[in-house]
Amino acid sequence: MGKYKYTAEFEIRASNKMLFPYMTNPAGLAQWFADKVNIDENKVFNFIWDNKPHYARLTAQRLNRYVKFEFLPDGDLNSNDPAYIEFKLDMNELTQSSFLKITDYSETDNEDDLKELWTHLVSNLRETVGG
Template sequence: MPKEKFIGEYPINASKKMLYPYFSTASGLAQWFADDVNINEDKVFTFLWDGDENKAKMVSSRTNSHVRFEFLDEEGQSEDDDPTYLEFKLDMNELTQEVFIRVTDYSDMDREEQQELYDSLIHDLKEIVGG
């Protein structure tokens, strides 16, 4: 199945500084994004969804700005030629001072499924942070 890139933007009433740990730490991600998230000594994140494990490495991060995870294959290797990835970016509209979460998900999920999934997940996150 070919991979599709989903990009969603969600306004949120919270500061970038407050939101960043929800995207960059195992405990923050476990609160809203997955059933559970663990990180090992090699900095590999293990995401648990409905009993399924998915491993990812944080390949890029900038404090209070963005995080990017590349998912690993069964052997724990990155898919070099066309990696599945997930990026959370925190943007601010300079004019209105409104903060936006930009989600980029490049995976083999159907775009409609991705839209529904992130609408629901970001809704959960907004309830947690009061945004």
């Protein structure tokens, strides 16, 4: 099964500096993105959804601007095309709002499901940060 790239952008009334920890540290991510998030000594993130672990590495980061997590393949599979999630933050200086651009590259190819999922997750984030 091939992968599908879904991209969405959301306005959040909070600064990039305030939002960034919610995209990079386990406690912040667990408040809106996953049921639970752990990180091990090898800096592998374990995102838990519905009691199922999903392991990922933080492969790119730019302070207060950008984060990319690449998911590790299950079992012995060696994937040259890993699933990933990117969070990009842009600030509108005029409105003082941040825009969160999400790219979800995964095997989920139902755009309506992805739109509903990310709208719900970002709603959780807005509620958490008050934006």
